[in-house]
Amino acid sequence: MNIATKHLNIKHPDIKQLSKQVRFQNHDGTVWFGEQRMLLMQMASLTTFRKEQILTVGLERAKGFFMRLGYSLGQKDAELVKRLAGDIEPEELFRTGFQLDSLKGSVKVEELKLEIDPENQHFYALLNMHDSYEAEMFISQLGLTDGPACWALVGHTSSFASELLGQEIIFKETHCRGCGDQHCLFEGKPATEWEDHQTYRNYFKTAPIIEELYDLQNQVTELRHQVDDTPSLGNLIGKSGAFKQVCRLAKKAATGKVSVLLQGETGVGKELVAKGIHDSSGRSSQPFIAVNCAAIPPDLIEAELFGVEKGAFTGANTSREGRFERAHLGTIFLDEVVELSPRAQATLLRVLQEGELERVGDSQTRTVDVRVIAATNESLAQAVEAGRFRADLYYRLNVYPIDIPPLRQRHEDIPLLTAHFLEKYETLYGKNTLGLSDLATKALLNYDWPGNIRELENIIERGVILAEDSETIDADYLFPSMRQDNNSQVLSKSGTLIDSAPAPEHGATNWTKQALEQFGSLEKIEEALVRFALSEAENNVAEAARMLDITRPTLAYRLKKLNIEVE
């Protein structure tokens, strides 16, 4: 390369002389200005780029990018001008720079005022910038902006002046065609003479967005982790560690066909966990059949589970499939599995081992593909020891045990569950209560929950029934004293639960009086009792009738009268 540009000392270089410095080197396809390689590119592309910058990082950051681009260009141009023009008056150096701007096609500078006094560090410039390429970008394609648009030119002029004078000069654009003014007007002064020079300096500093992005990315990862950490399982609700552990185990079980044994006190939500496993498994589109083994008379359980052929026994008038056949390809949930008759236990073992069964009174072997989830609220191991449960079946079921903790061991889930049941029953009863009183909330948290989640649900339902629209649910709505028995707890005046006082001398009169005060009418008391029985019996009308010691038709009649619908 043969471009000697150092200290050419061209006096008052005009645009003609400057343009001689531009070289198009055909042999290697490069363009040079002095010692710097240049690039000719279409302005439209730069406009597109600017538009994308604004859309991607916002106007302020885009402005910063272009001001810094201009700033860097200005430094290079100042160096170039100093080399070309050498030792001339600073005003002349400036004018050379203006010529250079024209040559590069960025702007035509009209000097309105230029005062330079290096000795007194005085500088003042007022420049009319004609045909700014940046204003053009906005006018032609990007649309007018709210503020001055010649960002790169401001950066360029500022750094150019600062480099030439060895003093920090800041230019500002006071009027701009890019925002609808007649001219683009630049005013330049030493930085310290601008009140807001610090704000301006910030534009020239790089503001690495990458740190911010990394930070956000970390936050996202962390949040995602937290979300993953709370594996959702069906309709289960909770956030406690004990709850999460259950969900984790259940989700793992869902991936295969392993038999699962759910152990936990009554009311902890074993059926929901079983349903959750089914829904998370590859069998989710197939049937989920839940059977409460304790609710079926022992002599009927075999026929109920495995099916029956016509005439197998008195009353078997037609052949029908059992629950296992109905659950084919899906999941069967056997609650209170310890209640299975010995014969049913033997058949279940065969289903688990061979995937085969015969209906009662039938010799045909049928193949079933069913995932078994068993549950018990007493220790199966103890039942084996007591000789009530087959050891081989126990081992078969106990391959993947999941212990579901009682509610008293996951107190932090009570508020979530309470909110869920409140919403459920407010919708069901078409009520809008004001939620629980603080005392009621405290009482819920202090209670021991022997009946676990089911008890909590019943209590919230009762609270919703008792509260009027726009009324707060008070503690005594949740824990009415009529429910007291020797083992229960009552609410003390301070809001903590204490063991109930000994029964009053005249027995029943106390609670009947309170019940009447509480409910106001015989019908309301009746409704509360019926709802309670239904809830305890899990909507099994026959069982609820037994609890109330009335016949099923009588209860059905009362349900109709009280307008209670049973699912």
Ligand SMILES: [Zn+2]
């Ligand atoms: Zn402008």
